[in-house]
Amino acid sequence: MKKKLILLFLLIYIALTSSGVDGEIGMSDYSLKNKRYLAHKHKIYKESILNRAIKDEVHMKMDIIENFPYLYSLPALPIIPPGGRVIKIGLYQNLKEVYISCNGNYSIYSSSGKIIIDENQVLSIKIPMGIIPSREIKKSGEIIKIKPQKMGNILNLIIKNTDYSYRVISFRGNFNIFLNSRGFLTVINELSLNEYLAGVVPNEMPSSFPLEALKAQSIVARTYTLTHLGKHKEEGFDLCSTVHCQVYGGLNTETITTNQAVRETTHKMVFYGDNLADTVYHSTCGGLTANVENVWQLPPVDYLKSVPTQDSYNTFQSEEDFKEFINNPVESFCQESRLFRWEKSYTREDLQNLLSESLPIILNYQAQLGDLIDISIERRSEDGRAQTLLIKGSLGEYRVKKDKIRWITSKGKINKDALPSTLFYIDKPEENIICFKGGGWGHGIGLCQFCAKGMALRGMNAEEIIEYFYPGCTLEVPDEKCEVKREKGNGRSEK
Ligand SMILES: [Zn+2]
Ligand SMILES: [Zn+2]
Secondary structure: OHHHHHHHOOOOOOOOOOOOOOOOOHHHOOOOOOHHHHHHHHHHHHHHHHHHHHOOOOOOEEEEEEOOOOOOOOOOOOOOOOOOOEEEEEEEEEEOEEEEEEOOOEEEEEOOEEEEEOOOEEEEEEOOOOOOOOOOOOOOOOOEEEEEOOOOOOEEEEEEOOOOOEEEEEEOOEEEEEEOOOOOEEEEEEEEHHHHHHOOHHHHOOOOOOHHHHHHHHHHHHHHHHHOOOOOHHHOOOEEOOOOOOOOOOHHHOOHHHHHHHHHOOOOEEEEOOEEOOOOEEOEOOOEOOOHHHOOOOOOOOOOOOOEOEOOOOOOOOHHHHHHHHHOOOOEOOOOOOOOOEEEEEEHHHHHHHHHHHHHHHHOOOOOOOOEEEEEEEEEOOOOOEEEEEEEEOOEEEEEEHHHHHHHHOOOOOOOOOOOOOOEEEEEEEOOEEEEEEOOEOOOOOEEHHHHHHHHHOOOOHHHHHHHHOOOOEEEOOOOOHHHHHHHOOOOOOO
């Protein structure tokens, strides 16, 4: 029955209107006015019948719209040297429709052939009518490829907001679009490594930071990209565009200084011996970085070791030493960060409610807390990070470990309600108040971005900054063997 239903929607929804202008997008679903497209019409139809018989495919609905209200042209692109292989970035996976324009002509390649659209026209791609998103819909075999006809032309993605307005986001490179297994459109931006980094660096570090810090960021982001390629292989692309991989905002977010940093570091990467290093990074270390094995469930890595980033530093012999470190900090490279030191206070009742929601998600079972009796740090590692948090409730006793500790106040999710870091102690100033007092923001492993700023302001260059945070690593411009080395690179689950 399902198969029959899918077959029913196999039609390519192409029809012709005689002439005239369609103002409303919704009204012009079946208008096709491009002459070059007409030449392909017959072929397209014939092929779709063939496909129907052979493949179990669902075709997307394509349409060309003139006088789309959100057309505008952009200035020519600032040049970014290619700097490496082409990569695929997942921009969206939840769209029902998308509109595309270009400042210049652009080509569309689909199973139906190639068509050319000019800059006064907008391509609309929608999921076929009647397709209800479900897990059972297979990924369409068809990938629609969209390319600007001239190098340096910009493609614009036009997304409908919930209030029926539109937002336009501009990108270098090409788009690939297909129907994903959940029944939505996946939109992929395909571009060179440096073009991608130009849209990453300003989103991962403020563009107002000194150039050497931006250069260090460009180099670690480049290396991170290559060591994590294919992280989203199952979904059809290399990396996503969110904090899960690296935040990528396309052309709209590029700045002069960050582009300069990307350009001046072209091909530069971080190596440990013969292999690319796994250059994870974070916002603010708070005075010292973390050993990778103290944060994630991973074996130790030679170059992902704790390094102090402040004037004087002694190991924490006791909890009193640690409290002193938090409450009376000495000068540190990242002290300008607003989360260099932080405090989060909760009433016992509020924390109890948060824990009751967070624990089952973090521990992945029916963890029932009841009344909160006590919460304490059972074990702290030598780099100051909380290793085991002991939570005692009237209905049970629970232990949360390593970086997962941060999500106890955010219902198990990574969001603004989470504890900024695991570099904290618990204070109970009153019977009913529980206060987390800590330092730093992020997991604490590898390069600290605010330290990079502090170091650059004190005259250190990008190379010195990187070698400080990844001890034993070197900066290199690899030859073509890099591709082989990259394959050997180890993947991490988080940045
Ligand atoms: Zn991702
Ligand atoms: Zn730092």
